[in-house]
Amino acid sequence: xxxxxxxxxxxxxxxxxxxxxxxxxxxxxxxxxxxxxxxxxxxxxxxxxxxxxxxxxxxxxxxxxxxxxxxxxxxxxxxxxxxxxxxxxxxxxxxxxxxxxxxxxxxxxxxxxxxxxxxxxxxxxxxxxxxxxxxxxxxxxxxxxxxxxxxxxxxxxxxxxxxxxxxxxxxxxxxxxxxxxxxxxxxxxxxxxxxxxxxxxxxxxxxxxxxxxxxxxxxxxxxxxxxxxxxxxxxxxxxxxxxxxxxxxxxxxxxxxxxxxxxxxxx
Amino acid sequence: xxxxxxxxxxxxxxxxxxxxxxxxxxxxxxxxxxxxxxxxxxxxxxxxxxxxxxxxxxxxxxxxxxxxxxxxxxxxxxxxxxxxxxxxxxxxxxxxxxxxxxxxxxxxxxxxxxxxxxxxxxxxxxxxxxxxxxxxxxxxxxxxxxxxxxxxxxxxxxxxxxxxxxxxxxxxxxxxxxxxxxxxxxxxxxxxxxxxxxxxxxxxxxxxxxxxxxxxxxxxxxxxxxxxxxxxxxxxxxxxxxxxxxxxxxxxxxxxxxxxxxxxxxxxxxxxxxxxxxxxxxxxxxxxxxxxxxxxxxxxxxxxxxxxxxxxxxxxxxxxxxxxxxxxxxxxxxxxxxxxxxxxxxxxxxxxxxxxxxxx
Numbered sequence: 001x002x003x004x005x006x007x008x009x010x011x012x013x014x015x016x017x018x019x020x021x022x023x024x025x026x027x028x029x030x031x032x033x034x035x036x037x038x039x040x041x042x043x044x045x046x047x048x049x050x051x052x053x054x055x056x057x058x059x060x061x062x063x064x065x066x067x068x069x070x071x072x073x074x075x076x077x078x079x080x081x082x083x084x085x086x087x088x089x090x091x092x093x094x095x096x097x098x099x100x101x102x103x104x105x106x107x108x109x110x111x112x113x114x115x116x117x118x119x120x121x122x123x124x125x126x127x128x129x130x131x132x133x134x135x136x137x138x139x140x141x142x143x144x145x146x147x148x149x150x151x152x153x154x155x156x157x158x159x160x161x162x163x164x165x166x167x168x169x170x171x172x173x174x175x176x177x178x179x180x181x182x183x184x185x186x187x188x189x190x191x192x193x194x195x196x197x198x199x200x201x202x203x204x205x206x207x208x209x210x211x212x213x214x215x216x217x218x219x220x221x222x223x224x225x226x227x228x229x230x231x232x233x234x235x236x237x238x239x240x241x242x243x244x245x246x247x248x249x250x251x252x253x254x255x256x257x258x259x260x261x262x263x264x265x266x267x
Numbered sequence: 268x269x270x271x272x273x274x275x276x277x278x279x280x281x282x283x284x285x286x287x288x289x290x291x292x293x294x295x296x297x298x299x300x301x302x303x304x305x306x307x308x309x310x311x312x313x314x315x316x317x318x319x320x321x322x323x324x325x326x327x328x329x330x331x332x333x334x335x336x337x338x339x340x341x342x343x344x345x346x347x348x349x350x351x352x353x354x355x356x357x358x359x360x361x362x363x364x365x366x367x368x369x370x371x372x373x374x375x376x377x378x379x380x381x382x383x384x385x386x387x388x389x390x391x392x393x394x395x396x397x398x399x400x401x402x403x404x405x406x407x408x409x410x411x412x413x414x415x416x417x418x419x420x421x422x423x424x425x426x427x428x429x430x431x432x433x434x435x436x437x438x439x440x441x442x443x444x445x446x447x448x449x450x451x452x453x454x455x456x457x458x459x460x461x462x463x464x465x466x467x468x469x470x471x472x473x474x475x476x477x478x479x480x481x482x483x484x485x486x487x488x489x490x491x492x493x494x495x496x497x498x499x500x501x502x503x504x505x506x507x508x509x510x511x512x513x514x515x516x517x518x519x520x521x522x523x524x525x526x527x528x529x530x531x532x533x534x535x536x537x538x539x540x541x542x543x544x545x546x547x548x549x550x551x552x553x554x555x556x557x558x559x560x561x562x563x564x565x566x567x568x569x570x571x572x573x574x575x576x577x578x579x580x581x582x583x584x585x586x587x588x589x590x591x592x593x594x595x596x597x598x599x600x601x602x603x604x605x606x607x608x609x610x611x612x613x614x615x616x617x618x619x620x621x622x623x624x625x626x627x
Contacts, residue, residue: 025480055473058339070482076471078338079484080331081361087328088335094319095291095341096460099473117331120324 023049023074030068032139034234036224037065039191040133041072043201047208048075048100057100058092060085062114064106065139073104083114086121089128100211101128107148108138111173115147118173125182125216129207132173132219135226136245143229147171150248155229170248174221178255184216186255190223190246192238203253215258223249269450276416276442277302279449280346280372283420285312286454289370290341291319293332295351298384299440300374303346316457326351330358337367338483340463340470342424346372348440349390350381353398359433360399364485364496366469368427370420371405371435374443377608385608386440388530391585394437395559402497404504405433406511407558409529413447415556421452426511430503431469437558439581441531441610504560513556514565518544522551524624525569527590528579529555531610536579538613543620550620558586563593570594575624579616580604599624 020026023045031037048057054075061069063082070077080088085103093101110118110132118130137155138144145155145162148170152161162170178186185207189200200222207218223245227237253261274282281303284292292312294304304322312318323329329345336343347355352373362369373394377387392398394407406426408419416438423434464472474480487493515533518540519525526536533554543550553569555562570576575598578587584602591600603619605611 055475058471058473060335067486070480070484074474074480076474076481077483078335078471079365079482079486080334081357084327084331084334084358087323087331088338090321090328091291091293091319091332091336091341091343092339094321095336095343096339096472116324117328120328 021045021049023054025072025074027071029072031065032228034225034227034237035065036135036191036222037133039197040131040200040222040224041069043191043197044104044131044204045073047201047204051205051208053100053208056098057102058096060088060101060103062103062105062109064109066104066106066133067140069104083109083112084117085109086114086117086126086130090121090124090126093126093128100208102131102208103128104131105133106139107132107134107136107146111147111171119177119180122177122217122219123180123182127211127214127216129211130217130219131204132221133224134221134249135224135229136170137226137229139226139229143226150244153244172249174219174254177217177219178260182216183219183255184213184258185210185218187219187253188221188223188249188251190241190251192225192241221249223251269452272449272451273446274413274449275302275444275446276410276413276438277374277444278306279413279417280420280436281306282310282451283417284344284370285310285316285318286452287421287424288316288342288455288457289318289344289424290457291321291332291336291343292345293321293323293329293336293343294345295323295326295329295347297348297351299376299386299443300346300348300372302443303372316454318457326354327358330355333369334358334362334365334367337362337369338365338471340467340472342368342428342458344370344372346374348374348376349378349387352390352393356399359405360397360401360403361485362433363397363403363405363500364401365483366431367433367483368431369433370423370427371433373435373437375437375439377606383608384440386442386531386581386610387606387608388439388532388581389583389585389606390437391558391580391582394435395561395589403500404507404559405435406430406507406560407435407437408513409437409556409558410442411530411533411554413442413445413449416442417449417451430507432503437530439531508560511557512560512562512564514562515554515556517552517554519551519553519569521549523574524548524550524620525573525576526550526552526579526616526620527555527566527576527586528552529558529586532579532581535611535613535616539616539620542613543617546617548620548625555586561589561593566590566593567595570596570598573598575599575601577616577620577624578602579611581610582606
C-alpha cells in the first residue's frame with residue numbers, strides 16, 4: 001500500500017495540503033474515538049509549531065482524560081496533581097518569564113477541585129494560557145457528575161438526572177473568570193465541525209500571542225462531547241452537544257483585550 | 268568570619284534562602300512562622316537576587332507552585348506550620364514520586380487539629396515516616412539553634428539537589444521565634460538559566476531539537492514501571508542512610524546515662540546535663556540532627572555503653588520508637604515529653620531521668 005502511494009505523482013511536497021504536525025508524538029492517542037481531545041491536541045501543537053516556540057514552551061497536563069497529554073504533546077510537560085495545574089503554571093511563568101506556559105485541564109479538574117487555583121491564578125493576572133475542555137462530565141473515572149453537568153443531565157452519580165435542588169447548579173467557570181481583572185482574553189469554542197476547529201485554532205493562536213504582551217491570563221474553553229460518558233454515538237453526541245450544551249454554554253468571545261464583549265444572541 | 272547578626276530563627280532561614288541562591292518562595296501565612304514570608308517581602312529579594320516571592324492562596328497552592336518550579340530545575344522553598352504542612356502532604360508525595368528537589372520548613376506548633384500556636388515536636392512521625400501517601404521518605408533536618416536555621420537552609424538545598432528529593436527543616440515555634448546570634452554565610456549567586464539547563468538535564472525547561480521532550484510526573488500506570496520507580500526511590504533512600512546521617516554527641520565520653528533529643532528538646536537537655544552532673548549523675552546527650560536518615564548505628568553503639576536512655580521530646584513519644592529499634596538491646600529506654608505547646612523545664616527532665624531510668 002505504502003509503495004503504491006509512493007509511486008503516485010500526487011504525493012509531492014507541493015501537493016500536501018494536510019499532514020500531522022511533528023509536534024504531536026507519533027503514537028496512538030488514548031482518547032475514545034469521537035472525542036474532541038485529539039483535535040484540540042492537534043491544533044494546539046500546530047499553533048506552537050507555526051509560532052516556532054517549541055523550545056520555549058512548557059505545558060502542564062491535569063488529572064482526568066487528558067492525564068497522559070504529556071505523552072502526545074511533543075513539548076516539555078509536567079503532570080499536575082488534580083486541579084493544581086494553575087499553581088504549577090504560576091511558579092513556572094514567574095521563574096521562566098520568557099517561556100510560553102499553558103495548562104490543559106478538564107472541567108472536573110478546573111471547575112471542581114481546582115476552583116481556587118483557577119480563580120486566584122486568573123485574578124492575580126498570571127501571564128499564561130489556560131485551555132479548558134468542558135464535556136460536562138468526569139470522563140476518565142467513568143462518567144460521574146461534574147460541576148458543569150447540565151440540569152437533568154444523567155451521569156453515573158446523577159443516574160436520574162442532575163436535580164439542582166439536591167446537587168446544585170452547573171458552574172459557568174468561563175463567565176466567572178471573565179469578570180476578574182487578571183484575565184485578558186476569555187473565549188468559549190468547540191471543535192465538532194471544521195469551521196469550529198478553525199475558530200478554536202485562531203483563539204489558541206491569539207491566546208499564545210497574548211503571552212508576549214504580559215497582560216494576564218488567556219482562557220480558552222472548548223465545549224466538547226463525551227460520547228462514551230454520555231452513552232451516545234459520536235455523531236449523536238455532537239448533535240446533543242449543539243442542542244443542549246451550547247444553549248447553556250454559548251460559544252464566542254466573552255472578553256477580548258481585557259474588555260468584556262457585549263452579549264450577542266446566537267453567538 | 269561571616270556577617271554576624273541578631274535574628275529570629277524565622278528570619279535566619281529566610282535570609283539564608285536568599286543567600287543560598289533560592290529562585291522562588293511560595294507560602295501562606297500561619298503562626299508561628301509568618302515572619303519568614305514577612306522578612307522575604309521586606310528584603311525585596313526580587314531586587315537583591317531576582318528571587319520570586321509569592322503569597323499563594325493556600326498551602327495546597329504553595330506546594331504545587333513548588334512542584335512546578337522544581338520541575339523546571341529552579342531552587343524553590345516554602346514554609347508553614349503543622350496544619351499547613353498537613354495540607355501539603357499530597358504535593359510532597361507527588362514531588363517525592365517525581366523526584367523533585369525542594370526545601371520545606373515546618374515551624375511546628377502543638378496539635379492535633381488547629382491545636383495551639385505554641386512550640387511542639389508532635390510532627391516527627393509525619394516528617395520522618397512519609398506524611399503523605401505511598402512509600403517515600405524525605406531528608407529531615409532538625410535545627411537546635413537560630414544558627415542552624417541558617418546553616419540547614421543552605422545544606423537543605425544542597426541535599427535536595429544532590430538526591431532530587433524534598434528536604435524538610437523540622438523546627439518548632441520556639442526556635443522560629445527566639446533571637447540568637449547568627450553568623451551568616453556569604454551569598455551564592457542564583458544559577459543562570461543556562462546553568463540550570465546544564466545542571467538539571469532532567470528538568471522541563473523547554474524542548475530543544477537536540478533532545479526528547481521531558482515529562483515530569485509521578486504517574487506510571489504500568490505496575491511493573493511503578494515498581495521500578497519505587498525500587499529506584501528505595502535505593503536512593505539507602506544511599507541517604509549511608510551518606511547523610513548527622514548527629515551530635517555532648518558529654519558522652521564518661522556517660523552512664525544518656526538523653527536522646529532533637530531540636531529544642533536537645534537544648535533543654537544540655538541544661539539538664541549540667542543540673543544532673545552537679546548531683547553526680549553522669550549523663551550525656553545524643554542529638555540526632557538528621558531525623559531521616561536516623562542515626563541508627565551511633566545509637567546502637569552508645570546503647571552498649573550506657574545503663575539507660577531517656578528520650579526527651581515535646582510529644583507523646585514518637586522518636587522513641589526509632590531509638591528502641593536502633594538500640595536493639597535490653598537497657599531501660601523511656602520517654603519524657605510534654606504536649607500541646609508546653610515546653611519541659613530542665614528540672615523536670617532530670618527528675619524524669621532519676622525516677623524513670625535510674626530509679627525505675
